[in-house]
Ligand code: SF4
């Protein structure tokens with residue numbers, strides 16, 4: 001079956017998880033805090049209640065930038 | 070989840086407002102939060118010439134985009150920091166953004182123009198990289214703004230940045246820093262007014278704005294940021310926010326509403342002893358300003374002619 005492919009950043013890497021999976025569940029599974037990332041599914045932003053289908057290409061994009069500016 | 074405004078399917082949720090938004094309503098929400106911040110803190114007027122501090126990251130590009138959409142006359146200033154693997158691509162993002170919109174982007178490059186980079190400047194002046202970087206950026210933004218006749222410098226500090234800085238300042242009870250931590254710092258002899266129009270928007274909202282607007286920004290972090298204190302404060306605040314959405318906003322907004330007297334005397338005293346730096350003309354309380362000291366220690370030349378906008 002086509003798993004869900006997940007692109008992670010900082011550093012850039014890819015993992016696979018079994019689908020379908022809820023966006024919030026996916027974040028919890030991978031240890032992310034919702035407030036600190038965006039979930040982008042096949043190029044489109046989704047909300048926490050979205051279900052991510054098998055075969056989808058997901059990006060978990062961190063939004064926290066550092067540096068004492 | 071449905072859009073709070075128009076009931077179409079939502080693409081972003083803002084948990085502290087307990088709301089979801091569709092693309093267009095979300096972009097409108099961001100613009101109106103900036104408008105409200107500008108108005109509430111009297112940041113700038115329609116005729117002001119604005120210089121936006123542009124890093125190539127999400128906050129500064131979103132800020133520039135929103136200010137232009139709101140009708141402000143805003144140019145950008147990008148500073149090349151000479152950081153391997155980071156400065157190259159972030160400069161590219163800033164240039165591509167400006168080119169695509171026909172906006173004016175001024176540029177200063179630390180290595181090419183001053184003869185040092187963040188790493189060598191930090192080592193020579195015995196500072197951590199972010200301190201040398203911050204000092205250099207503040208100095209150059211001020212000088213370019215004053216020489217270019219800009220009324221105001223706008224930076225992309227968002228609600229998360231301000232809440233994290235506030236937490237750090239409060240943990241140390243640093244009254245001088247608390248006094249300076251305002252959304253508007255008035256200008257004076259030799260320095261421009263400084264404003265933070267994104268203080269009502271979190272960084273998750275800024276990233277979402279860029280994604281929805283198709284703004285390509287520098288996603289990979291500056292390598293110097295890893296493990297710094299500021300990031301630790303953000304992480305701690307996000308853990309609290311996860312449990313109580315709205316905690317960050319009430320922490321920061323409460324400070325603006327009720328903590329504004331903190332350190333007020335310290336700030337006034339600091340402005341008293343200012344005189345122009347004999348080397349570069351920037352206002353300073355010491356014999357030579359901190360920027361000139363750093364550049365000289367790093368073997369560079371602080372007296373550089375700065376770019377001035379063609380307008
Ligand atoms: S992380 Fe530090 S060194 Fe890097 S850009 Fe931000 S302030 Fe400068």
Ligand SMILES: [Zn+2]
Pocket residue numbers: 072073074075076077090091092093094095
């Ligand atoms: Zn809507």
Ligand SMILES: [Zn+2]
Pocket residue numbers: 346347348349350351357358359360361362371
């Ligand atoms: Zn100087």
